Amino acid sequence: MTDAATLPVVDISGLASADAAERRAVAAALDRACVRSGFLYVTGAQFDRALFNRLLATARAYFAQDSAAKMASYIGRSANHSGYVPVGEERFAGSPVDLKEAFDVNNDYPHDDGRRPLLGPNLWPAMPGFRDGVLPYYRHLSAIGAQLFGAFATALGLAEDHFAPHLRHPPNQLRLIHYPHAPEADDRPGIGAHTDYECFTLLFATGPGLQVIAPDGRWIDVPQRPDAMVMNIGDMMETLSNGRYTATTHRVRKVPDERYSFPLFFTLDYDYVVAPLIPGDGTRVYPPVASGAHLFHQTAQTFAYLKERRARGELVLDDAMPPPGSFGRREAAAA
Numbered sequence: 281m282t283d284a285a286t287l288p289v290v291d292i293s294g295l296a297s298a299d300a301a302e303r304r305a306v307a308a309a310l311d312r313a314c315v316r317s318g319f320l321y322v323t324g325a326q327f328d329r330a331l332f333n334r335l336l337a338t339a340r341a342y343f344a345q346d347s348a349a350k351m352a353s354y355i356g357r358s359a360n361h362s363g364y365v366p367v368g369e370e371r372f373a374g375s376p377v378d379l380k381e382a383f384d385v386n387n388d389y390p391h392d393d394g395r396r397p398l399l400g401p402n403l404w405p406a407m408p409g410f411r412d413g414v415l416p417y418y419r420h421l422s423a424i425g426a427q428l429f430g431a432f433a434t435a436l437g438l439a440e441d442h443f444a445p446h447l448r449h450p451p452n453q454l455r456l457i458h459y460p461h462a463p464e465a466d467d468r469p470g471i472g473a474h475t476d477y478e479c480f481t482l483l484f485a486t487g488p489g490l491q492v493i494a495p496d497g498r499w500i501d502v503p504q505r506p507d508a509m510v511m512n513i514g515d516m517m518e519t520l521s522n523g524r525y526t527a528t529t530h531r532v533r534k535v536p537d538e539r540y541s542f543p544l545f546f547t548l549d550y551d552y553v554v555a556p557l558i559p560g561d562g563t564r565v566y567p568p569v570a571s572g573a574h575l576f577h578q579t580a581q582t583f584a585y586l587k588e589r590r591a592r593g594e595l596v597l598d599d600a601m602p603p604p605g606s607f608g609r610r611e612a613a614a615a
């Protein structure tokens with residue numbers, strides 16, 4: 281039995297208010313929570329539960345299909361890193377294969393102008409109802425994510441609309457993750473230890489399994505709350521905040537019971553250069569990083585189809601980019 285984390289709870293309802301004082305009050309509460317912990321719960325009247333239920337029903341139906349039906353929308357066929365991710369496709373260096381399958385949804389960017397490796401049209405499966413079960417959730421949460429970027433800007437002492445010009449086509453990624461029923465999977469984690477690369481993540485999951493690292497190095501459970509989303513700080517927000525907020529290492533322990541989880545990773549526009557926006561305490565120096573290129577660089581080193589493209593010479597990476605795990609990422613108080 282592991283201990284359970286006691287994470288701060290922030291009600292973000294006020295971010296939808298026309299009253300700037302209410303929005304500022306939420307920003308102050310968010311700042312206090314994120315200084316204390318890289319993981320927190322957020323609640324809010326703006327969350328539309330019906331869209332959560334539709335997303336879950338869609339994911340259940342999608343993953344229940346046979347492998348051939350799912351592989352018809354294999355991520356390796358997509359133009360923007362979207363599609364089905366079979367077990368073993370994504371692998372962190374030195375880690376065993378995670379016991380999970382996923383469907384990645386990216387920014388559905390149909391235009392030719394401004395295409396980037398993570399910006400292009402989504403690969404949607406043929407399954408009836410899939411797109412309508414998933415895209416409204418993606419758009420709903422992206423709008424709430426924009427409110428949260430406003431709150432973070434305020435919290436960092438910047439103008440509330442500081443990030444708005446950099447949120448036109450961000451390659452936010454929604455992952456539909458399915459951890460199959462696996463009572464025999466003693467030695468395989470659901471997802472190995474990592475920090476999230478982006479600015480922040482909003483997660484909704486159907487059951488326990490998520491764990492964060494405590495200051496003494498122990499793994500502690502993050503209990504799911506039916507009324508709240510789990511939010512965590514990613515590498516890029518650690519950098520933007522110059523270490524005021526920390527990207528906390530987390531993992532998904534082996535879960536014998538079937539589990540679904542839906543993280544949405546919020547980032548800024550592909551060409552935005554992430555660098556500290558406020559002075560820090562000098563304990564850590566964060567070099568500037570091009571956000572989209574960084575994300576793609578990390579992805580290209582963990583996904584089998586991209587490694588194969590590199591091996592065939594179809595994809596050439598910029599070796600000047602920092603290696604995985606070197607950006608943001610600092611162990612922090614989890615509770």
Ligand SMILES: O=C(O)CCC(=O)C(=O)O
Binds near residue numbers: 541
């Ligand atoms: O499934 C979960 O609870 C968390 C997943 C996660 O940490 C990730 O996909 O980055």
Ligand SMILES: [Fe+2]
Binds near residue numbers: 474475476530
């Ligand atoms: Fe994560």
